[in-house]
Amino acid sequence: MSRNTKINLVLLLVVAALAVLPLALGLGDHKEEPFAGADAQAETAITELDPDYEPWFSPLYEPPSGEIESALFALQAAIGAGVLAYYFGLRRGRRQGEERAMARQEADDAGAVSAAGASGAEGA
Structure with missing residues (x-):
């Protein structure tokens, strides 16, 4: 096995580990929604800090x-x-x-x- 092949295999394993380990170990503090986006997290944080906050804009299209x-x-x-x-x-x-x-x-x-x-x- 050539040196380049070994390097490619190691890099592939590192990428796979970076993708699988957070899912397998349950890293993160998202108990309700494991794949919540940044928008949802920001909305939650704003609501906790200022419950009376009114958004300036509303979305043009809200997917169902x-x-x-x-x-x-x-x-x-x-x-x-x-x-x-x-x-x-x-x-x-x-x-x-x-x-x-x-x-x-x-x-x-x-x-x-x-x-x-x-x-x-x-x-x-």
Whole structure:
């Protein structure tokens, strides 16, 4: 087994441990809702500090359930990842195209120089 393979396996185990251990050990103080978001935690903290607090704004759309809210959040993340992947792919493609064009230009220039040299040698 190569060194890179060993390193990759160790990194994979570390990532798996970081994902599984908090769930297995029940870390966190979320007894009612284990996967509550930051918004829900902030709302709870504000209500505890100031029970008479009135929010400044109300949501434009309130999903009917937490599952739909999670699905919309995942969709938003997927669209963002797609946009980033498209941008980086486009950038890489342009860079590769420019490198190919430069290599083609250098090859054409070298061919023109050698052709000029050959025609100059024939004339002498």
